[in-house]
Amino acid sequence: MILSIILGLLAMSACLALQASTLTFAVRYFAWAAKRRPAGYTARGDFFQLSTMMVCLMVGTLIQILIWALLYRSIGAFQDFETAAYFSAVTFTTLGYGDVLLEGRFRFLAPFQGASGVMMFALSSAALLAAVQHAVTRRVESKRAVGSISPTEEP
Helix, strand or coil, X not given: CHHHHHHHHHHHHHHHHHHHHXXXXXXXXXXXXXXXXXXXCCHHHHHHHHHHHHHHHHHHHHHHHHHHHHHHHHCCCCCCHHHHHHHHHHHHCCCCCCCCCXXXXXXXXXXXXXXXXXXXXXXXXXXHHHHHHHHHHHHHXXXXXXXXXXXXXXX
C-alpha cells in the first residue's frame, strides 16, 4: 500500500505540474488574443477564444490521462495500453463504470487518480469561468463605450 501511495502522489504531482503549465499557456493565449482583437465586441471572437482555451485544457487533460495509463501499464496492472488508457479515462473523470478494475496491491492507485481528476477539472473550470467573466465584462464595457447600454442596464 505504501508503494501505491508513493506512486499515486508522484503521478498527482506530475499531473499538477502539467495542469499548471497548461493553465499558464491557456491564460497567456487568452490575454494575448484579447489584446490583438480590435475594439468592439464580437460574439464570434469570444467564441473562438473560449473554444481555443477549452481545447488547450482538454489536451492537457488527455495527456494527464495518458500519464496515468503509462503508470498502470509500466507496473503491469493491465495487459495492453488500450485497456490501461480506458481505465485511466474512466477513473480520471470519476465515471467509474466498474467493467475494468485494478486488482492486487496497486488497486489503491485508482482513488488517487480520481481525486487528481476532480482537482484538475476544478482548475480547468475555474480558468474557463474566469475567461467567460472577462469576455462578458469586455462586452458590457464595449456597449457602454458606444452608448448602447446604460451603466445600470444589464447586458
